[in-house]
Amino acid sequence: MRSRFSTIAIHAVLLGYTALALFPIILVVMNSMKMKRAIFLSPLTPPGPASFDLIGYHRVFSDGAIGTYYMNSIIVTLGTIFFTLLFGAMAGFALSEYKFRFNKLLGLYLSIGIMVPIRLGSVAIISLVSGMNMINTLSALICVYVAQNLPLAVFILSEFVHQIPKDLREAARCDGLSEYNIFFHIILPLLRPAMATVAVFTMIPVWNDLWFPLLLAPSGGKQTITLGVQQFLGQYVTDWNAVLAALSTAIIPVLIFYVLFSRQLIRGLTSGAVK
Amino acid sequence: MAQVSITSLQKSYGSVDVLKDINLEVEDGSFVVLVGPSGCGKSTLLRSIAGLEAVNGGAISIGGKRVNDLAPAKREIAMVFQSYALYPHMDVEKNMGFGLRFAGTPKQEVAARVAEAARILQLEALLKRRPRELSGGQRQRVAIGRAIVRKPQVFLFDEPLSNLDAALRVNTRVEIAKLHKLLGATIIYVTHDQVEAMTLADKIVVMNQGRIEQAGKPLDLYYRPANTFVANFIGSPAMNMVEIEVTGKNKARTLAGGELGVPLPARAKAGDRLTLGARPEHLTLGAPGKGLTGQLDLVERLGEVGYAHLDMAGGGRFIVEVRGDVKAKRGDKVGVVPDPAKLHLFDANGKACAS
Ligand SMILES: Nc1ncnc2c1ncn2[C@@H]1O[C@H](COP(=O)(O)OP(=O)(O)OP(=O)(O)O)[C@@H](O)[C@H]1O
């Protein structure tokens, strides 16, 4: 048995870390509900009756464009997750199921992307995207993000496909399923926990990214929310209430996605397939 | 149902030959059991018949139709895996009907066939459960049910009972035998278990290192093994073997010097070396000096019968079946007297001598 002391110590460390991680978020949410003066005079106090004010939220929601920006972010994130998971699982299945000549080499090639940051290729990406007349489109963003996230997804998912017993696929083959049906009806359902993991990994950096929206979709109503918030940051005046309110509301969709995916994270789905 | 015939089948993984020139006839409606030591290629043969492995040479035909290039589903076979391989995300009913649904069978017919299989296997109460909520024996039955609903020409079983405990194994074995009668199906069955092989099979196929050593009725294999390998493999405890030298007509001696009177084949000449085999139940213990000589090591009592383990003069160990009390004690010299009518003789290549 673990001693009482070490239990307390572990919890203390974990609580400390949680506080540290949550502090900036709490600060943003707290201050988003205060008057401008209060934000600057006492940034660390929670909103009280004297300082409480939702003016930031009013300004955000009365700005017609902000809603579009939210939508853009959601479309880009969900689109990225969808294609990353689909192609990642397909590639993972192919790499671990079929033995062909350059199997290992192809696997290695696909995972190089984990080590090379895609931003190094920004200039090439811009010229590619503009050459294809895709500047200021959400599809351009989705394509780039899928490319960015695919290597890790393939890497993780092919490991998981490997763990699915070979007998299952062969039973399905005896049952007369085509390879596509094996993938969609046997492999995909069993990969759900793994795909949820990959979805969470993929989602957060995409949602928060500022770099590619700035380069590839900076205007034309195709801004994502992280970029859209910039309109409240002026060269001379910054509407801090609106900035903080917009950031606070931007947390909510990610939180919802996270809860949805983490439900799927419950393992043990494959148990019972084989003894 | 259909007959399966395999001619000159070859299969290799890279440079390793796993199946070498397999020839096998499985009659319509018969129950054929494949046995052999681990790694001899039983599963590979079964998977080749199923179409899960591509073969390098030879032909497989099912019901008179060559199936070498057909996909597993087109061969009208159903395979029951050792691991059961039930789809974990589907309930029992879906598991059983899955293949049919994909074959485009009408819904009502799928439901009817699943219900029928569930009735035969007593799975009706479990239809809505997921595989993980079933016991090992129930999973096994679902796996068999999944095979039944497809009404295949041939059933292939790969060690289906090896994950069950002893009692359940006996039950399920009986169930499978009944099922075979009921469906009149052609079954090819791989097992490690001698009892399963002897009780279920119409025909046992003994494999070794990718070859078929002998195929025949269970008792034929037991009483007339074609070579030392089969003699050793079939029967438990294994057959006792000792090398002898022919000294005259129907006379021989062991290398340790014991004289024996054995019925020898006519063409045996003095000086020939043969291998003599005798099953434990065809040997009796006697006074020292009679027959072969050995030293008693221990006696295992299993109730009415027991097995005496002996260290033989000239090396090797014998196991002799004993009934009732054994007077000799550990370390005592005893004689081992074979029943001359029940002996097996093998030539220098290990082939049985025609007697
Ligand atoms: N995918 C593979 N690649 C290379 N060699 C293989 C492969 N599968 C099986 N083998 C080899 O083929 C031989 C036969 O294997 P197989 O599985 O048919 O044996 P088995 O008789 O079923 O044994 P067991 O009784 O242990 O199940 C073994 O020596 C094994 O090492």
Ligand SMILES: [Mg+2]
């Ligand atoms: Mg095997």
